[in-house]
Amino acid sequence: MAIDSSSASNSKGKPSPAAGTRRARRVRMTGAERREQLLDIGRTLFAERGYEGTSVEEIAAKAGVSKPVVYEHFGGKEGLYAVVVDREMRQLLDMVTGALTAGHPRELLEQAAFALLDYIETFTDGFRILVRDSPVAQSTGSFASLISDIATQVEDILGLEFKARGFDPKLAPLYAQALVGMVALTGQWWVDTRKPKKAEVAAHLVNLAWHGLGNLEAKPRLIGHRKN
Amino acid sequence: MAIDSSSASNSKGKPSPAAGTRRARRVRMTGAERREQLLDIGRTLFAERGYEGTSVEEIAAKAGVSKPVVYEHFGGKEGLYAVVVDREMRQLLDMVTGALTAGHPRELLEQAAFALLDYIETFTDGFRILVRDSPVAQSTGSFASLISDIATQVEDILGLEFKARGFDPKLAPLYAQALVGMVALTGQWWVDTRKPKKAEVAAHLVNLAWHGLGNLEAKPRLIGHRKN
DNA sequence: TGCCATACTTACGAGACCGTAGGTTACGGT
DNA sequence: ACCGTAACCTACGGTCTCGTAAGTATGGCA
Numbered sequence: 001m002a003i004d005s006s007s008a009s010n011s012k013g014k015p016s017p018a019a020g021t022r023r024a025r026r027v028r029m030t031g032a033e034r035r036e037q038l039l040d041i042g043r044t045l046f047a048e049r050g051y052e053g054t055s056v057e058e059i060a061a062k063a064g065v066s067k068p069v070v071y072e073h074f075g076g077k078e079g080l081y082a083v084v085v086d087r088e089m090r091q092l093l094d095m096v097t098g099a100l101t102a103g104h105p106r107e108l109l110e111q112a113a114f115a116l117l118d119y120i121e122t123f124t125d126g127f128r129i130l131v132r133d134s135p136v137a138q139s140t141g142s143f144a145s146l147i148s149d150i151a152t153q154v155e156d157i158l159g160l161e162f163k164a165r166g167f168d169p170k171l172a173p174l175y176a177q178a179l180v181g182m183v184a185l186t187g188q189w190w191v192d193t194r195k196p197k198k199a200e201v202a203a204h205l206v207n208l209a210w211h212g213l214g215n216l217e218a219k220p221r222l223i224g225h226r227k228n
Numbered sequence: 229m230a231i232d233s234s235s236a237s238n239s240k241g242k243p244s245p246a247a248g249t250r251r252a253r254r255v256r257m258t259g260a261e262r263r264e265q266l267l268d269i270g271r272t273l274f275a276e277r278g279y280e281g282t283s284v285e286e287i288a289a290k291a292g293v294s295k296p297v298v299y300e301h302f303g304g305k306e307g308l309y310a311v312v313v314d315r316e317m318r319q320l321l322d323m324v325t326g327a328l329t330a331g332h333p334r335e336l337l338e339q340a341a342f343a344l345l346d347y348i349e350t351f352t353d354g355f356r357i358l359v360r361d362s363p364v365a366q367s368t369g370s371f372a373s374l375i376s377d378i379a380t381q382v383e384d385i386l387g388l389e390f391k392a393r394g395f396d397p398k399l400a401p402l403y404a405q406a407l408v409g410m411v412a413l414t415g416q417w418w419v420d421t422r423k424p425k426k427a428e429v430a431a432h433l434v435n436l437a438w439h440g441l442g443n444l445e446a447k448p449r450l451i452g453h454r455k456n
Numbered sequence: 457t458g459c460c461a462t463a464c465t466t467a468c469g470a471g472a473c474c475g476t477a478g479g480t481t482a483c484g485g486t
Numbered sequence: 487a488c489c490g491t492a493a494c495c496t497a498c499g500g501t502c503t504c505g506t507a508a509g510t511a512t513g514g515c516a
Binding site (some may be wrong): 256258259262293294295297352366454 | 492493494495496
């Protein structure tokens with residue numbers, strides 16, 4: 001049974017009081033440190049096994065700690081899961097919302113697509129968790145509800161645009177959902193393949209969403225210039 | 229504990245040998261009948277609680293039968309689940325494949341979108357199961373792999389089209405994924421809202437995918453005329 | 457040096473669930 | 487009216503997991 005502390009990168013060797021980042025890295029962690037470590041491990045395991053497929057003991061074991069420690073910090077499995085999901089949702093929502101603040105609709109689309117791909121790349125495990133299902137029956141399924149949150153923002157933008165152009169603004173939700181779905185599922189696919197680079201994927205997504213299959217550009221370019 | 233036989237609509241009253249469809253409806257079912265009933269119930273429960281959240285006993289209880297019956301028919305929980313998923317995948321794949329056989333790309337798009345919405349409407353529980361996760365870790369996650377299957381078909385079509393138009397056919401997978409994602413996630417949204425009618429949703433999806441946000445038509449129409 | 461709060465452990469209760477062994481009842485043909 | 491077979495049941499073993507009770511070690515601080 002390999003014990004592995006994922007976050008702190010401190011696993012083998014006796015207590016070895018070598019100088020760490022702040023104090024000395026020791027076997028017995030601070031409450032806050034342990035908490036973060038458990039969150040990291042939990043996120044990883046939930047991502048690969050799902051909520052029900054992950055046991056508290058497994059999380060504790062990977063942290064090199066016994067079960068009750070988890071209970072002291074989070075009150076139970078659901079508590080830990082809730083914190084993990086909450087953090088991920090905030091993160092993703094912040095990134096996408098930030099990308100949807102100002103600009104021409106086409107730019108917004110581009111930025112939002114890029115933001116999502118960025119999130120997926122940086123917080124892959126989190127994304128996998130959000131895509132999976134929540135503890136029970138998920139009336140407010142994490143992903144569905146999050147997607148809806150984002151879609152709502154897109155709706156508002158589209159609603160204005162539609163009015164300006166004389167389209168029925170009642171259709172904004174449908175189009176918003178379609179756009180978000182397009183980017184989200186492409187992201188889900190891209191997580192595994194990683195074939196074209198992020199920027200290229202974003203460019204093509206914008207190409208499709210903006211020009212449509214009927215008028216695709218052969219070599220789409222992003223308006224904004226980003227490095228990574 | 230309400231016992232309810234979902235499919236056969238035969239639940240209360242003594243054996244009552246009234247004339248049924250073929251023979252007489254009786255408490256003790258035929259092997260095949262029981263099998264189908266268990267599949268129906270299993271599909272429903274898996275759809276609302278997920279695989280791990282559903283117990284064999286629960287399925288048996290809802291069928292008004294004891295656990296070993298399930299084991300005799302399917303060898304276990306995974307066996308039943310496998311059959312349910314297999315049937316749903318076949319169904320969906322058949323419908324979509326059928327819609328992707330002949331025609332102009334735009335027509336294909338329209339037909340495929342319509343086919344998916346059709347499936348979702350008719351086999352809602354099945355769709356929910358496919359969207360959820362499979363037994364363990366799902367290396368071949370049911371939905372992801374199914375989406376890929378469909379995407380592959382779209383890829384082939386797009387690949388030809390791209391070549392004809394002088395685009396890079398290597399990008400076909402990306403566009404295929406984006407299109408399938410757009411329709412699939414819109415479908416997932418539509419399952420709950422059911423707000424615009426199916427035909428209207430399909431029309432707008434085609435509108436977006438074909439003309440793009442930059443050149444949307446105000447009142448898109450479907451080429452094919454369908455009733456429901 | 458000795459105290460004490462905090463971090464952590466071992467051990468166990470309770471319940472859920474899967475899967476099976478072995479026995480029982482009803483149906484349909486003769 | 488009988489009998490075999492297909493459908494079905496009760497009862498239980500074994501495993502896994504959540505969650506808790508009660509006790510132990512560690513390290514900073516007076």
